[in-house]
Amino acid sequence: MAATTRVALIHAYSSRNSGDGLLVDLSVGLLKQAFGDDTHVSIVAADPASFPQYDDVHAAPVLADGGLTRLAGAASLFLPMRLNARASELLRLLDSAHVIAGVGGGYLRARNCAEALKLEAGHLLQMRAARLVGKPTVYLPQSIGPSMPAQPLLAHMSGLLGQFRSVFVRDDRSVQFLSGNANTQRAPDLAVLDFERRSAQIMARAECAQPEVKRVAFVLRRAPSWSDTQRTRYETATRKLISLVGAQCEVVYAVQSTGRGNDDLAYYRSIGIDGPLVSLKDLLANDPPDVVVSVRLHGALESILHGVPAYHLSYERKGFGAYADLGVEDWVQNAADFDADHVAQTLLELRAIPEFWARAKGGLERIRAGRERVVAGLRAARNA
Known part of the structure; x- marks a missing residue:
């Protein structure tokens, strides 16, 4: 009998943001698909207490700390890694694994100098540790590359990623950024891959849904680091x-993230939405709407995985890549400059729901090929 495969899954964030929690769940599921149900996955997370469903979760150096402890941890990075107590614990964990995997997501980016410092002290520390132990390393589908003009950081990150076994990216700009690395491959977002895996069940549920849109759920968030003009335009168009939509349908609101700088509940209250608010996860499980409008990508994708069509108001390139892979490009717009009339017309057209699923069904073969590439990359790393 083959030995149980041990995988160290690095870069996990917090399940208090259900999108990030979903990415961890999907990463673990994909690892078990590749290596078997008995695969042992050790998770390195910024918020380890938020993953009680897993029995082997470790605190990420620096990222899991707060206040002065985080500052001290960041300062200690100037020491050789094996002399840094928290980093040396990470090295021991990674060295015990057969394979190291980077969770899917969009954490390898920075929009300003402060974010670049956090990237270096947090996620790039984990990358350097993975390189130092020399175990086969695979990064699951990512959006990679800071948007800020910082060529040294870009070159440094590209150089680190180029030394790993495989790096899967989920959008064309990331492909372009890493075009000089032979180990880069394009693949859909993890939630899109899971949509294909569960497509028979999802499509069966979709066929039973009513074609008319009578109830719409909004998943909103505070605008990210935009200009004042973009923020005003976003909030005006959202209202x-x-x-x-409310003139023709029942409108409800759902919360996807409540912690670590992503408090959607506080945003709703700030714009005067004081009614009952439930988590998107609970809403989809217990009282699903006909359609979701989500500003968070994984709020949109989680809805689709539950058989609910979702219009995505995207604030990053990852949303456009995911919706292109799904084949539903006409259900995504730029959140900073979207046409509210066009979105409403798309949602409220007579056959909006069945046409959404017909388009999504047409992209399944392409997505299946992407999932097979990722699974093959993981297995090749295990056999290296």
Whole structure:
């Protein structure tokens, strides 16, 4: 009997943001698909207490700390890694694994100098540790590359990634950024891969759904690091869209993230939405709407995985890549500059729901090929 495969899954964040929690769950599921149900996965997380469903979760150096402890941890990075107590614990964990995997997501980026410092002290520390132990390392589908003009950081990160076994990216800009690395491969987002795996069940549920849109759930968040003009445009268009949809349908609101700087509940209260608010996960499980409008990508994708069509107002390139892979490009717009009338018209068209699923069904073969590439990459790393 083959020995149980041990995998160290690095870069996990917090399940208090259900999108990040979903990515960890999907990463673990994909690892078990590749290596078997008995695969042992050790998770390195910024918020380890938020993953009680897993029995082997470790605190990420620096990222899991707070206040002065985080500052001290960041300062200690100037020491050789094996002399840094928290980093040396990480090295021992990684060295015990057969394979190291980077969780899917969009954490390898920075929009300003402060974010670049956090990237270096947090996630790039984990990358350097993976390189130092020399175990086969695979990064699951990512959006990679800071948007800030910092060529040294870009070159440094590209050089680190180029030394791993495989790096899967989920959008064309990331492909371009890593075009000089032979180990880069394009693959859909983890939730898109899971949509294909569960497509028979999802499509069966979709066929039973009513074709008319009578109830719409909004998953909103505070605008990210945009200009004042973009923020004003986003909030004005969002209010208009809610008004247009609410004139013909019941409108409900759902929360996807409540912690670590991503408090959607506080945002809802700040814009005067004081009614009952439930988590998106609970809403989808217990009282699903006909359609979801989500500003968070994995709020949209989680809805689709539950058989609910979702319009995505995207604030990053990852949303456009995911919706292109799904084959539903006409259900995504730029959140900073979207046309509320067009979104409302798309949602409320007579056959909007069945046409959404017909388009998604047409992309399944392409997605299946992407999932097979990722699984093959993981297995090749295990056999290296």
